[in-house]
Amino acid sequence: MLQSTPAAARYAAIVIDADTGRVVHETESTQRWYPASLTKVMTIYLTLSALENGRLRLTDTVFASKHAASQPPSKLGLRTGQSLTVEQAIMAVTTRSANDAAVVLAEKLGGTESNFAAMMTQQARTLGMYNSSFENASGLPNDGQISSARDLALLSAALIRDFPQHYHYFSATEFNYKGRVMPNTNRILKSYPDADGLKTGFTCGSGYNLIASAKRNGHRLIGVLLGAHSSGERFEQMGNLLDMGFANSEKGLFGEHISQLKDYSALPPPFQLSSNRCAGSAEQMGADSGSSRYEPIHINAPYNSRREKLTQLAQAKPQSRGNVWTVSMGSFPRKIDADVNLQRARNALGPLAKTGHVGIVKTKTKGSTAWRAQWTGLQQDDSQDFCRRLRAKHLDCSASPQPRQALAANNSPSKPVRRVNHRRS
Numbered sequence: 001m002l003q004s005t006p007a008a009a010r011y012a013a014i015v016i017d018a019d020t021g022r023v024v025h026e027t028e029s030t031q032r033w034y035p036a037s038l039t040k041v042m043t044i045y046l047t048l049s050a051l052e053n054g055r056l057r058l059t060d061t062v063f064a065s066k067h068a069a070s071q072p073p074s075k076l077g078l079r080t081g082q083s084l085t086v087e088q089a090i091m092a093v094t095t096r097s098a099n100d101a102a103v104v105l106a107e108k109l110g111g112t113e114s115n116f117a118a119m120m121t122q123q124a125r126t127l128g129m130y131n132s133s134f135e136n137a138s139g140l141p142n143d144g145q146i147s148s149a150r151d152l153a154l155l156s157a158a159l160i161r162d163f164p165q166h167y168h169y170f171s172a173t174e175f176n177y178k179g180r181v182m183p184n185t186n187r188i189l190k191s192y193p194d195a196d197g198l199k200t201g202f203t204c205g206s207g208y209n210l211i212a213s214a215k216r217n218g219h220r221l222i223g224v225l226l227g228a229h230s231s232g233e234r235f236e237q238m239g240n241l242l243d244m245g246f247a248n249s250e251k252g253l254f255g256e257h258i259s260q261l262k263d264y265s266a267l268p269p270p271f272q273l274s275s276n277r278c279a280g281s282a283e284q285m286g287a288d289s290g291s292s293r294y295e296p297i298h299i300n301a302p303y304n305s306r307r308e309k310l311t312q313l314a315q316a317k318p319q320s321r322g323n324v325w326t327v328s329m330g331s332f333p334r335k336i337d338a339d340v341n342l343q344r345a346r347n348a349l350g351p352l353a354k355t356g357h358v359g360i361v362k363t364k365t366k367g368s369t370a371w372r373a374q375w376t377g378l379q380q381d382d383s384q385d386f387c388r389r390l391r392a393k394h395l396d397c398s399a400s401p402q403p404r405q406a407l408a409a410n411n412s413p414s415k416p417v418r419r420v421n422h423r424r425s
Contacts, residue, residue, distance in 0.1 A: 011207075011227035011297050012149040013237075015245035016258050018157050018213065018220035023255035024245040026149070030263030032131055033226045033270070035147040036201030037074075037097045038209050039139030041155055042120045044093060047086070047105050048163040049123075055109070058087040062108045064100060071099035071138065074185070076177065078104070088177060091336070095175040095184040097200065099138040106137035113137055124151070127158050128259055141203050146269060149224040150261050156198055156211050156222050157258075168340040170197030170213075174360075176335060187231075188212045189343060192239050193350030194246075196343055198222075200234075207272030208234040214242050215347070221245045225297075227272050233297060240301035247302040325383035327356075328374040330396040335360060338371035341395070345373060348393040355382055 014029035016022065023029075050056040062085070064078035076098040078084070084092075084104070092101035103113055110116025113136055120134035129151035135142040160167055173189060175182045188195045194214040201209035208228040214221055223241045228234035248254075329345055332338045338360050346353045356377040363370050375386065383399035390397040 010295055011225065013223070013225045013241055013299070014149040014153050014258075015221055015223045015241050016153050016157065017249060017254065018160060018222050020254070021154075021157060021258045023258055023261065024221065024248045024253070025241065026255070026261070029149040029153075029224075030131060030261050031148060031270075032146050032263075032268065033148055033209075034141070034145060034203060034206035035132075035139055035152060035226075036203040036206040036209050037139040038147070038152055038199055038201040038211055038224075039120075039134065039137070039145065040093050040097060040102055040201075041152070041159060041199050041211065042123065042134065043102050043105060043116075043137045044090060044169070045155065045159050045163075046109060046116070046119060046123060047090060048159070048166050050109055051086075051166070052163065056086050058085065058090075060086045062086055062089055062104050064104050065107055067113065068100050068103035068107060071103055072140065074098060075100040084177075090169050091172065091175045092177065094169045094199070095172055095186075096182055097185055099140065102137045124155070127154055129154055131263065139201060139203070141205055148263070149226050150258060150263075152211055152226075153222050153224045154258055156213065156224070159198075160213065160220070160222075167197060168336070170199065171343045172336055172339040173343060174339065186210075186212075187235050188238055190346065191235050192242060193353075194347050195242070196347055200231075202231070204273040205269070205271050210234045210238050212238050212242065214246075216246055219246075219249060221249065227270070228297060229273065237297045237299045240299040243301040244299065324376075325378045325380050325399055325401055326374055326376045327378060327383050327386045327397060327399050328361075328372055329390065329398075331363070331370045331372045333368070333370060335362075335371045338373055342373035344393065345390055345395060348389050348395065349386065352382075352385070352389070 012028040012031045012033055014026040015024040017024060047056065051058065061083050064080060064082045066080045069078050069080045074097045076092045076096065078100045089101040089105050092098035093105070106113045106116035110119055116137055117134045120137070121132070124132040124134070129147065131146065131148040132151045133144055133146050135144040139145060171189070173184050186200050188210065192212065192214060194216045195212050196215060197213050198211040206226065208231050209226045212223050221242060223238055223245060225234055225238050225241060228237060330338070330341050332341065342358070342360065356375045358373065358375050361372055361374050363372065378386065387397035387399050
């Protein structure tokens with residue numbers, strides 16, 4: 001069955017084929033919901049539209065107003081009058097879910113955030129998002145800030161279709177701003193082999209939300225999950241959703257087009273988390289003082305999915321003795337391009353990408369700076385397997401024995417494998 005039996009809206013979810021718009025799976029997808037920071041996908045959609053029609057350039061300087069600087073976390077920490085480029089603001093929104101950067105873009109395009117919110121709602125109508133209305137650019141709690149899983153899938157498909165050349169902003173694994181390297185809050189980029197974007201969201205009212213897009217063998221799916229009760233639950237269950245989606249797609253099990261999903265109910269969005277279950281500033285995030293019943297989400301993934309096969313392969317692979325090797329990938333003049341290349345490599349490698357130590361390396365040759373991704377601490381057979389898989393995806397790859405001093409540095413306690421410290425978003 002592609003469509004679930006109607007039930008109380010414990011959560012809402014949908015998976016669609018990004019190219020055809022046909023539904024692969026859905027559960028309460030037209031139920032009205034608080035989008036939280038998934039709102040920012042629309043903020044970026046309008047920003048990219050302004051880039052395409054010439055109203056903005058990536059190198060344009062924008063300034064933080066008092067209103068923008070006063071936004072609550074998650075934020076970049078902009079001060080009133082502080083400047084940044086449009087591209088920096090986009091990266092702050094897509095990787096760090098920065099509310100202050102979202103307002104900076106909104107005020108640049110709309111004059112005021114409220115005017116921009118009206119533009120967002122109008123664009124939603126144009127895209128067929130009939131359940132959506134917007135009151136701000138960030139997704140902070142507001143009774144009028146409403147969407148649905150269906151609408152957010154429709155928006156995400158439109159963003160990828162209309163601005164493919166800019167989609168890489170949602171794939172970047174980190175954001176380097178004024179010497180600070182800040183990881184992307186979207187852990188699906190590392191936990192699911194084929195994922196390459198999009199966005200996380202959280203408020204007490206919405207619960208933990210997630211949009212994810214994944215591409216396998218040239219076939220792209222978009223999944224939306226609304227209302228998880230923990231960050232870990234949303235990433236785990238999104239993986240199950242995508243596994244189910246790819247399995248159904250391979251069998252040709254498609255439902256109707258997403259535009260055919262209709263909901264004529266005027267019921268308000270559910271309120272997922274009360275203050276006794278909402279960490280952080282519950283009042284700021286919109287929590288009430290009541291109690292809410294917690295029922296875990298259980299989305300059944302197909303048995304022996306590709307994720308499981310890749311994980312089993314990585315765990316079962318014997319480690320040979322001998323020299324330690326390094327795998328290097330390409331060379332790029334901009335760090336964000338190296339980030340995108342690294343994400344493509346992660347997608348190609350799946351769980352094998354967790355082998356060794358990975359990072360972006362800055363080099364200088366004849367006065368010019370370049371960036372490249374590299375894995376260190378690999379066995380020779382691992383490095384050969386890496387390059388075979390990467391070249392099959394038309395990605396540059398070279399493997400070489402690792403110098404002893406580099407090996408010592410990688411094994412030193414002063415250089416541990418970086419772990420992502422996720423703030424709620």
